[in-house]
Amino acid sequence: xxxxxxxxxxxxxxxxxxxxxxxxxxxxxxxxxxxxxxxxxxxxxxxxxxxxxxxxxxxxxxxxxxxxxxxxxxxxxxxxxxxxxxxxxxxxxxxxxxxxxxxxxxxxxxxxxxxxxxxxxxxxxxxxxxxxxxxxxxxxxxxxxxxxxxxxxxxxxxxxxxxxxxxxxxxxxxxxxxxxxxxxxxxxxxxxxxx
Numbered sequence: 001x002x003x004x005x006x007x008x009x010x011x012x013x014x015x016x017x018x019x020x021x022x023x024x025x026x027x028x029x030x031x032x033x034x035x036x037x038x039x040x041x042x043x044x045x046x047x048x049x050x051x052x053x054x055x056x057x058x059x060x061x062x063x064x065x066x067x068x069x070x071x072x073x074x075x076x077x078x079x080x081x082x083x084x085x086x087x088x089x090x091x092x093x094x095x096x097x098x099x100x101x102x103x104x105x106x107x108x109x110x111x112x113x114x115x116x117x118x119x120x121x122x123x124x125x126x127x128x129x130x131x132x133x134x135x136x137x138x139x140x141x142x143x144x145x146x147x148x149x150x151x152x153x154x155x156x157x158x159x160x161x162x163x164x165x166x167x168x169x170x171x172x173x174x175x176x177x178x179x180x181x182x183x184x185x186x187x188x189x190x191x192x193x194x195x
Contacts, residue, residue, distance in 0.1 A: 041073050048076065052083055065109050068094045077101060092119040095128055106130070109152060111195070113170040114138065120145035132195055134172045136183055143187050151184060152193045153177060 023042055055064055065086040068077070072094075080087070081103050089095045090112040098108055105127030110120070113134060123131070124146035131146070133139045134154040142149050156171030172180055177194075184191050 045079055048079060049083065052085060092122045095123055099126060117141060117145050134170060139180065139184055143189055149189065151189055151191045152195050153180060153191055154195045
């Protein structure tokens with residue numbers, strides 16, 4: 001990957017970071033190039049930093065976990081890691097990508113709603129013990145594969161209060177939450193938070 005310090009874009013490359021070029025200039029250049037057909041990310045990394053700092057200012061006691069699925073880009077991952085963000089991963093492969101760039105296992109949450117046993121065992125073997133659950137079946141699977149896991153209970157918010165309606169696929173109801181926390185305690189599992 002190269003960093004281009006020039007203020008104009010003449011020969012666009014998907015492997016370069018352009019500094020001091022407006023996003024509009026870069027987007028115009030990319031769309032002019034008839035040969036360019038690969039997906040690309042055009043992002044103002046200053047805005048990424050500003051948003052994370054604003055989050056930390058407004059919610060100082062809440063740890064951030066950047067969702068890999070929202071932007072699976074190496075530059076953005078490295079930036080977020082440098083800024084000390086945690087990461088939300090959904091698979092063994094995503095955990096591997098994070099470990100390869102030096103993210104500490106304690107900064108990774110394994111957050112897939114239905115995890116494969118082999119992926120839970122892999123996560124545990126590399127020190128990723130923070131995991132989400134939203135039902136008894138997932139809780140029992142995690143306990144079987146990683147008894148040292150630290151758990152985050154995924155709660156489904158009431159639809160009428162949600163800005164984005166994501167449906168009822170994942171997350172337990174607020175009424176189920178107490179029962180699931182009690183079940184976890186009975187299994188000697190530690191619930192450390194909610195999502």
